[in-house]
Amino acid sequence: MICDFMPVSLVDYPGCVAATVFVAGCNFRCPYCHNSSIIGGTGSLLHDSPGGYEPGEIIDCLADRKKLIDGICITGGEPTLWQGLKDFAAAIKAEGFKVKLDTNGSRPEVLREILEQGLVDYVAMDVKAPVYMYSLFAPDEEDILNVQKSVDIIMLHGDFGGKIDYEFRTTVHEKILGLHDIEEIGRWLSGAKRYVLQGYKYSPGVLDEDFCGTKPCDVTFLKKASAVISKHFKEVLIRS
Ligand code: SF4
Secondary structure, three states, X not given: OEEEEEEEEOOOXXXXXXXXXXXXXXXXXXXXXXXXXXXXXXXXXXXXXXXXXXXXXXXXXXXOOOOXXXXXXXXXXXXXXXXXXXXXXXXXHHOOOEEEEXXXXXOHHXXXXXXXXXXXXXXXXXXXXXXXXXXHOOOOHHHHHHHHHHHXXXXXXXXHHOOOEEXXXXXXXOOOOOHHHHHHHHHHOOOOOEEEEEEOOOOOOOOOHHXXXXXXXXXXXXXXXXXXXHHHOOEEEEEO
């Protein structure tokens, strides 16, 4: 279910003026999640709830904004859990917009299908932590295996197929990830085109506010992390 819609964003789609669509429900429980109000109790509950926007309403609104926006960012929650994702992405493409998908990578079969069908131009996949720490974020062990499959699928389509642009990105909270953990992520994703370190920033409604606190991630730490892993990637960016 589409639960929210932002008509213009300058930050959600690199290089594009975009509209952002929020899909409700998520199967992960990241302590620093900013969208805790839309992730739901079980991930599927919110998808079945009434309310929100019909995809057609969003498409109509976008069709009126063709001169203003270049692309649409589909984010969440976790959009790949939504049954309507493929049809929605296809409808957006048919209107001539570029599509960016934000994902936690837990549904590789959905990702593969939409990439093979050319329904997405840019994928931003969260890599939460090294594999040995993933259970902090993903309650279901199978999802951890799925994340590893999604990394391979994205690199295959992005680097060898060359048809999509992509980034892997990690939200860095110093209580959760140390430099050695970030180094391990670097080894895992080695060879990827673009890796983004996003410093934790507090906002009201963070899922585990007591644990995460209000202090933003130290930029010096992000720079150290970037230096440690830069050899693994063509490009490392810091978003603080
Ligand atoms: S994967 Fe994203 S939406 Fe889901 S809990 Fe984590 S930060 Fe929130």
